[in-house]
């Protein structure tokens with residue numbers, strides 16, 4: 001396959017599993033399936049394992065949880081506890097956004 005030779009800084013991009021938007025990796029939250037078959041939020045982006053990405057937007061998290069998109073992307077079955085924990089995390093993201101926008 002021939003690639004266009006455009007010289008620019010390489011920014012790794014990933015796609016949100018909920019809204020399918022492609023964004024720079026750093027703007028997304030990475031979730032990783034652990035060896036135990038549970039899901040963890042990978043703040044460092046460096047954990048190994050099967051990963052999925054979501055926007056830092058509560059909507060995307062709701063969609064992913066409601067429609068079982070995480071289960072599918074990570075090939076696991078989230079427990080009710082995990083779903084609750086992820087919802088809480090999503091809510092905290094929304095709060096961060098508000099703080100960030102008022103700080104500017």
Ligand SMILES: [Zn+2]
Nearest residue numbers: 016019055060
């Ligand atoms: Zn999204």
